[in-house]
Amino acid sequence: MNFIYKISKLQDRRFIWILMSVIMLSFVAIAYGFFQKYLYMQPCKQCIFIRISMLIIALGGIIAAIKPTDIFLKFCGYILGIGASIAGIIFSTKLNTIKEMIQNNKEIDLSNISGCAVSPAINLNTTSQSSIMPNLFDATGGCGYDSPVVPPDTALSDLQNYFVNLYSDGWYLVPSAKFGSMASCTTFAYSLTIFLLCVMLICYIYTKFKPKMKF
Numbered sequence: 001m002n003f004i005y006k007i008s009k010l011q012d013r014r015f016i017w018i019l020m021s022v023i024m025l026s027f028v029a030i031a032y033g034f035f036q037k038y039l040y041m042q043p044c045k046q047c048i049f050i051r052i053s054m055l056i057i058a059l060g061g062i063i064a065a066i067k068p069t070d071i072f073l074k075f076c077g078y079i080l081g082i083g084a085s086i087a088g089i090i091f092s093t094k095l096n097t098i099k100e101m102i103q104n105n106k107e108i109d110l111s112n113i114s115g116c117a118v119s120p121a122i123n124l125n126t127t128s129q130s131s132i133m134p135n136l137f138d139a140t141g142g143c144g145y146d147s148p149v150v151p152p153d154t155a156l157s158d159l160q161n162y163f164v165n166l167y168s169d170g171w172y173l174v175p176s177a178k179f180g181s182m183a184s185c186t187t188f189a190y191s192l193t194i195f196l197l198c199v200m201l202i203c204y205i206y207t208k209f210k211p212k213m214k215f
Helices: 002-010 014-038 045-066 071-103 158-166 182-209
Strands: 172-174 179-181
Touching: 002 182, 014 045, 014 182, 045 071, 045 182, 071 182, 179 182
Parallel strands: none
Antiparallel strands: 172 179
16 A cells, blocks of 8 residues: 555656656657668658657656646646557557568558558658758658668768668667567557556555555
8 A cells, every 4th residue: 555655656756757758758869860860760650650659758748747746737647648658559560560561571562551651751840951850750761661771872980880780680679689679669668658657647546535544
């Protein structure tokens, strides 16, 4: 019982909500800065949807962190966090299914799949190409194809060349063992987010409707 009250009190602190936001923003920053810009991996539409869902989760954390003790702001954080995580799982599952079909050499027409054309073109940027993060929401790759696509005549540094070769067979948590595709890792991250948020929410509701007990 005491553990439940501790979890309930924990969510009244800014730290836990800021932590959620920082983690999600870090995922997006790594995907954009390292894999897209540094290793020339072209994100597909589902990848962009996953990216957006993570930003929504981060937004939920920021809103809740404004004043964690405020019920309205707290539940905004829960709704955005859980809702965007569910959407993220849907996007990730779809992407993972397509990738598995490609790996199994099954014929698949991406143009007939909603949100996954062969040469997708989506631009949600409202800023110019000279902005700090241009192409953040541009889908330039095909779903299921996540190997680096280095432009011709591009001079790579030794470190870049190492990572490009490392991820030549696609994005994996452990590239050498081809373990943990990007879609499966994001599915796990979303599932963990939902689990933790649900535990926090249940503990919060329990402590509000149950009389406080001394231990």
